Amino acid sequence: MAKAEGKKKGGTGRTKDDERAAAGRAKAGPSKRDLIAGLNEDLSWEFGAVIAYRLFASLCSGPYRQEMRQFFEAEIPDELQHTQFLADKIVALGGHPTTSVAPVEITTDNRRMFELSLKTERSAVRRYHERAAQADALGETGLRIQLENLIVDETTHAEEIERFLTNWKR
């Protein structure tokens, strides 16, 4: 019966064995390797954000094209700044910065561009919360504070995008 329980999947799709293993890891705390791997995941999403904003700026269309283009282009320097910070930090921690780019979803529909961007910004906020907790657990207080500043940036981006989507009639 205990064996069957180990294979049983819960609402999260994880077995009891997976959950026990995760709890064991959480107890031990994250390692520096986990932190570097997480920062590399973040870096791949930042590369993806640069590509998405560049292409949305070029693909947006219609009577408000100029405003939308300006908005998307204005995001690029912030995301590039994030790639710089992450790559520098990964090197400083003794890791190798990734060349991978997270999957980029592109559309020619203006509203969808903002919806996709909002999804990306919100997931960045979630990831940087996780990363700040990892940094904190490792005693990397400076990094934790810098990651919290990234949370500020990405939250501001998400709020700006929400303003575009508010009362957007099809």
Ligand SMILES: [Fe+2]
């Ligand atoms: Fe970013």
Ligand SMILES: [Fe+2]
């Ligand atoms: Fe952002």
